[in-house]
Amino acid sequence: MSLATSTIAQLRQRLTAGEITPRDIVQDVAKAIESRNGELGAYLSFDTETALKEADAADKSLPLGGIPIGIKDNMNVTGQPCTCASKILAENYTAPYDAGAIQKLRQGGALPFGRLNMDEFAMGSSTENSALGITRNPCDASRVPGGSSGGSAAAVAGDIAIAALGSDTGGSIRQPAALCGCVGLKPTYGRVSRFGLVAFASSLDQIGPITKTVEDAALLLNHLCGKDGRDSTSLDVEVPDFTAGIGKDIKGLRVGLPKEYFIDGTHAGVSAAVDAAIKKLESLGAIIEQISLPHTELGVATYYVLAPAEASANLARFDGVRYGHRSSSATDLMEHYLKSRSEGFGPEVKRRILLGTYMLSSGYYDAYYLRAQKARTLIRNDFTEAFSKVDVIISPTSPAPAHKLGELKDNPLAAYLEDVFTIPVNLAGLPGISVPCGDVEVDGVKLPVGLQIIGKPLDEVTVLRAAHAYEQAR
Amino acid sequence: MPAADIDIQKVAKLSRLSLTTEEAAHYEKQLNGVLAYIDTLTAHDLGDVEPTAHAMPVFDVLRVDEERPGFTQEQCLSNAPKRAGDQFQIPKVIE
Structure with a gap:
């Protein structure tokens, strides 16, 4: 079986045991891209030669030594294109430096491999706004992969990447992960350096992992975070071991259900999948509590x-x-x-x-701007209040499964409303993950549904613990 | 909150974008729709609320005032659409 279907954790084990080499992994991922990218359109470009050179030089003793990671095409990697899926950068831009997050990845031993499609400058929720090509959902090629990190999610879910980096301004990591059926984590604002990430909305943008498993998200996050003097909003806080909660139980964990997030307008199949997830969490010992985030309607x-x-x-x-x-x-x-x-x-x-x-x-x-900043305070206060009662908050990641390509074309407002559950998390700067929670059958095809788990500021460890416990029990 | 009354060609010029008459009509209609939705913010009394610029309160971040490596001239010029020697070349600015 191709190594491209493996998780980071599995590859680490086999690398350490000497069964495989970093070169084997890059070769298998390159083969997988060559065979399936024509259909998925997840990658805009990939440079196997450079990746093989870096694989041969990789230090296997490092935690991510020799693991290739796909990169959303809005992060600078020395010598590679960085198009932001825009014609304005497509013709003649070659990155002259590594982004802060890429430097961290390399320090962990990982190698950036491949440039992943996205909505142009990360503006969109379907990747249809890419000026450079269509990306298709690996579960149903007639549907969008979500966005804006649609290439990253499609590549990971379609097994043509081990894991990938995305960026999330209003849900752009979590929503495509939900729609493609993989895991996507947006860290607390300020956890990961934005230096070298092409800026969209600077007070909201955050880089994070898109992976096949919750454990992989924790492993990758361990090598993305930390203070960077070149990003003035980067936080000078201790970086914990994000795998610390992996494998621990969630007995007594207080889980909040915001009544404003369980509303009419959410697809019935999505509601059913999330209801089942709530019952599962309860059966694992979590204490489910109704909460209120009264200013939710101001979010979008x-x-x-x-x-x-x-x-x-x-x-x-x-x-x-x-x-x-x-x-x-x-x-x-x-x-x-x-x-x-x-x-x-x-x-x-x-x-x-x-x-x-x-x-x-x-x-x-x-x-407009000042009024919105004031509304932002109310939304943030809602979360602060809620987190005095609960440890995590859960909701659907997206109100609907993946729509058909072209379905929301030229209807910007309808498209904007798809981000209703993810946007408040960015406004409040909180960590949030989307983890697969079943599927919904539409037109005879099973489409993935994502469960969003939101945590207190800087409490990714609890978010990952809850997500992992749920993922393992599902 | 003002009623949505976007003067699209004026805004386009401020944005340094040129729009055809057709594009202008198209964007004007769409943006007025979005602005009408954004007006939901007016229904709430936000008068005394403190604005939040960033979710994580970090203020006045200063770096140590010391020499540090930066980009080389060649790195900075490496993506220039047009250059003349060690400079970016642009259309004439003054007569």
């Missing part, structure tokens, strides 16, 4: 002020001067900006830049 509106506003400022850097697409037909500087940007950005990116620019423009700042 708050997000769609803050994220586009921050994006409009962040994406101002794409001016065609220092890197990225430059229009060949401009005659003066203003025309140079207008043409370079209009030719380079796709429709959703333009939509969000326009929205953000409008809301930050003179006379509107207080009405």
Whole structure:
């Protein structure tokens, strides 16, 4: 059997036993990509030659020594493309440095291998906003993989990656993991350096692992975190061993069910799968409690002020001067900006830049950005209050299973509402995981459902413990 | 909260994006729809609430004032769409 189907934990064991080499793993993953990427479209590019060289030089004594990890195409890896699935970076950008998270990965012995598709600049929940190609759900090729880290989730669930990195601004790790049937973890804001991650919304963005198992998520997270002076929001806090709770029971764990998250509008099959998961947690000794997050209804509106506003400022850097697409037909500087940007950005990116620019423009700042920051305080306070009563909070990751390709095309508002359960977690900066919790049959095909487990700030260990206990009992 | 009344061409210029008349009408309609939804924030009294800029309270992060390695000139110029020697080349700015 191809090593590409293995987990990190399994590969570690076999590497240590001397049964396989890092070269064997890279070769098997490369073969798997060659045979299945045509169908899935998960990878935008991959450089087997470099990965093999790095595999031969890998230090197998390191915790992730010789394990190849797929990288969402918005993180800089020296010498590789970093397109953000945008035409503006596709033609002529080669990363001249490693992102902070990539440096940490390498220190753990892992090797970045392959560039994974995404919604352009991570703006979207289906990967359909990629300017560079379609990614398909490995469970049903007529459906989206979710997004924005859709390539990462499709590659891991489709067994053409061992594990991958994604980034999550409003659910972009957890939602595609749920829709493809794998595990996705968004760490606490500030845990992982954002240096070298192409910025979307800086107060929300966070890098995290997408893996086949909860244990793998913990193993990978162990080699992503830590203070980085080049990201001023990076937290100077102790990095625990995230595997500490793996294998421990959850007797007495207080699990909160927010009544605002169990609402009409959620797909009946998703509700049924999550209800079954709640019963399973209860049977494992967890204490289930009803809680309230009263300002939940403000979440999506708050997000769609803050994220586009921050994006409009962040994406101002794409001016065609220092890197990225430059229009060949401009005659003066203003025309140079207008043409370079209009030719380079796709429709959703333009939509969000326009929205953000409008809301930050003179006379509107207080009405939109400041108001949204105040709403953010209320949402954060809701969680603080809830976490005085419970240890973790659970919900569906997404209100619906994967939709058909093209189904929500050009209906931005309907697409935005798909993020209703994941967005508040980013607004409050909390850790959250999506773990598979069964499936729902749609048109004769079984589609995965994800259970979201949200934790207190910096308490990934408890989140992983709960997720692992559930995963093993399921 | 102002009623959604986006002047799309003005906003496009501020965004340094050029839109065709067709694109402008299309985006204007979509953005007004999104702005109408965002107006749900007005239903709540947020007057005395302190704004939150970042979920994790980290303020005034300073680095030690000492020499440290940075990008080399070649690294910085390596992706220049157009360069003249060791400089980025752009269209003429002043007459």
